[in-house]
Amino acid sequence: xxxxxxxxxxxxxxxxxxxxAGCGSPTAGTAEPxxxxxxxxxxxxxxxxxxxxxxxxxxxxxxxxxxxxLGNRTGDAAAGQYTxxxxxxxxxxxxxxxxxxxxxxxxxxxxxxxxxxSLRRPGxxxxxxxxxxxxxxxxxxxxxxxxxxxxxxxxxxxxxxxxVQVVTTPPGDTHQLVxxxxxxxxxxxxxxxxxxxxxxxxxxxxxx
Numbered sequence: 001x002x003x004x005x006x007x008x009x010x011x012x013x014x015x016x017x018x019x020x021a022g023c024g025s026p027t028a029g030t031a032e033p034x035x036x037x038x039x040x041x042x043x044x045x046x047x048x049x050x051x052x053x054x055x056x057x058x059x060x061x062x063x064x065x066x067x068x069x070l071g072n073r074t075g076d077a078a079a080g081q082y083t084x085x086x087x088x089x090x091x092x093x094x095x096x097x098x099x100x101x102x103x104x105x106x107x108x109x110x111x112x113x114x115x116x117x118s119l120r121r122p123g124x125x126x127x128x129x130x131x132x133x134x135x136x137x138x139x140x141x142x143x144x145x146x147x148x149x150x151x152x153x154x155x156x157x158x159x160x161x162x163x164v165q166v167v168t169t170p171p172g173d174t175h176q177l178v179x180x181x182x183x184x185x186x187x188x189x190x191x192x193x194x195x196x197x198x199x200x201x202x203x204x205x206x207x208x
Contacts, residue, residue, distance in 0.1 A: 011048040019040065028178055048089040058132055060090070061096035064173035069121075071140065071208050073183045075164040080149040081197060084183055085140040085208035086168060098139050099128040099173025104147075104200040105189055106127035112156035113191040117163070120199040128202050146188040154189035162186045171203065 066088045075082030086104065088094055101124040106117040131139045146152075148160050163181040170177070190196035 007116045023099045028121045033163055043074075052143065058095050060168060060172050061090065061098040061178050062173045065092040065096050066098075066160055066170060066177060067091050067092055068127055068166075068177040070143075070179060070182050073185070079146065080152070080188070082147065082183070082185060083142050083144050084181075086143055086166065086200070087138050087140045087207045088170065088203070088208075089138040090135055095132050095134050097130055097132050098170070098203050099130045100124065101128070101200060101202045102140075102141050102168035103170055103176075104143060104189060105167040106181065107165050108161055108163040108181070108187075109168055111158050111161050111189060113154070113189050115184045115187055116167075117161075117187065117191065117198070119145075120196055122199055126202075129204070131203060131205050139203050139205055140208040141203050142208070144197070144201070145185070146190070147202055148186045148188050152188055155192040156189075158189035160186050161189050175183055 041208075068089075069087050071085035073082050073084035073086050086102065088098060088102075090098075101121045103121065104119045107114065107121065108117075109116055133139060143166075148154075153159060154161065162185070163183055166179050168177050169175070187198060190198065
């Protein structure tokens, strides 16, 4: 009788141990991460953080981002050639990128060539320095122009033509900005010349 009771107790103990071992085993079909593996969500979180940290591309400046004015002119009165900076300032709340050669039309009184003198843009197709303008920062383009000198005569007999305003189109845009022609100088009209002495250069940093 004692041997049968001992055998029954042993069998009961083995059964309990087996049941306890089963409670601690993983559910079938679920893989446990290997020691040292990061949690499943760590990779997604890292990718999200990297995307948030990457800087957004700076868009190109358009007329709506800018104001324009003329700076102080310099030049040689004897030669009748002057330069004046055309200054663009970022008036928007975000940085924008300005580069290339702006379109520049001088607009004034009636003339044998018309009321608008479109300046030549040498180098407009060449690669240009890209300038990022933070809010309130400026860049400029230089306008070079010929004035009337004694004995000079422009296209179609034009003489003593004084512009009233500058109409400019920022590079890469189709909208325009307007500023007064504050120099007071006449401009020799050379509308029909192949290489006129009045032209506009590429955008450069600063207000000049």
